[in-house]
Amino acid sequence: MGVSPGRPVNTDFSSPDEAQLAAAICPVNAILAQGKSALVDPGKCVHCLRCRWGIPTPMNWDAGYEWARPSAGNGEGATFPASFSKSLHIMVVDAGDCGACLHEVKQLNNPLYNMHRLGFFFTATPRAADLLLVVGPVSENMRGALQKSWEAMPSTRRVMAVGSCAISGGVFGRSFMCAGGVGSVLPVNFEVPGNPPPPLAILHGLLMATGRKPATKSEPVAEGRS
Numbered sequence: 001m002g003v004s005p006g007r008p009v010n011t012d013f014s015s016p017d018e019a020q021l022a023a024a025i026c027p028v029n030a031i032l033a034q035g036k037s038a039l040v041d042p043g044k045c046v047h048c049l050r051c052r053w054g055i056p057t058p059m060n061w062d063a064g065y066e067w068a069r070p071s072a073g074n075g076e077g078a079t080f081p082a083s084f085s086k087s088l089h090i091m092v093v094d095a096g097d098c099g100a101c102l103h104e105v106k107q108l109n110n111p112l113y114n115m116h117r118l119g120f121f122f123t124a125t126p127r128a129a130d131l132l133l134v135v136g137p138v139s140e141n142m143r144g145a146l147q148k149s150w151e152a153m154p155s156t157r158r159v160m161a162v163g164s165c166a167i168s169g170g171v172f173g174r175s176f177m178c179a180g181g182v183g184s185v186l187p188v189n190f191e192v193p194g195n196p197p198p199p200l201a202i203l204h205g206l207l208m209a210t211g212r213k214p215a216t217k218s219e220p221v222a223e224g225r226s
Ligand code: SF4
Pocket: 008, 025, 026, 027, 028, 029, 030, 031, 040, 044, 045, 046, 047, 048, 049, 050, 051, 052
């Protein structure tokens, strides 16, 4: 069901020069060269594919979709109690999204992904929301609304950053009009990397947040160069 664009994963090259080349071509510094290895930060990667198509020896690529992970700092122990596992209400806030991640989130409601059958529901009011799902970097115009939404939620609230911009600021970074990732404004508990993450990756995040799926490994295992 569904499709995944895949994503680059940590790659061992045959020489340090190849690893340096991969790091140098990344427009958002998502690749760190360490000797012959190139390590990818999924929370920064914007899926430009340069490290796959733009260099002689491409990075390894993971074709899966189980990308969600607990956030560093606030993710440990943040899984919802079991009573939420079949009924979780989600408020979505677009904090400055380009439209891509929001579009993928909207797909969860269609008959293909049909998140209702898994016990996930959207709500427009923060007082009825268990999870604040944020897409986009935090623009200054949305900073106040985002904070007010979080403050109005019940105390069992959790925050999920969906997409590289929500996690790290992505290509927008920080500026006088942008606070960067959601973590600079609110305590983020879960992250779903991707630019945008496909609906299945977001579903993986929701299942992980409710304890029904394990988190992805922090360093994805390379599956072979292609
Ligand atoms: S796909 Fe693009 S942004 Fe992602 S790691 Fe490769 S070069 Fe960097």
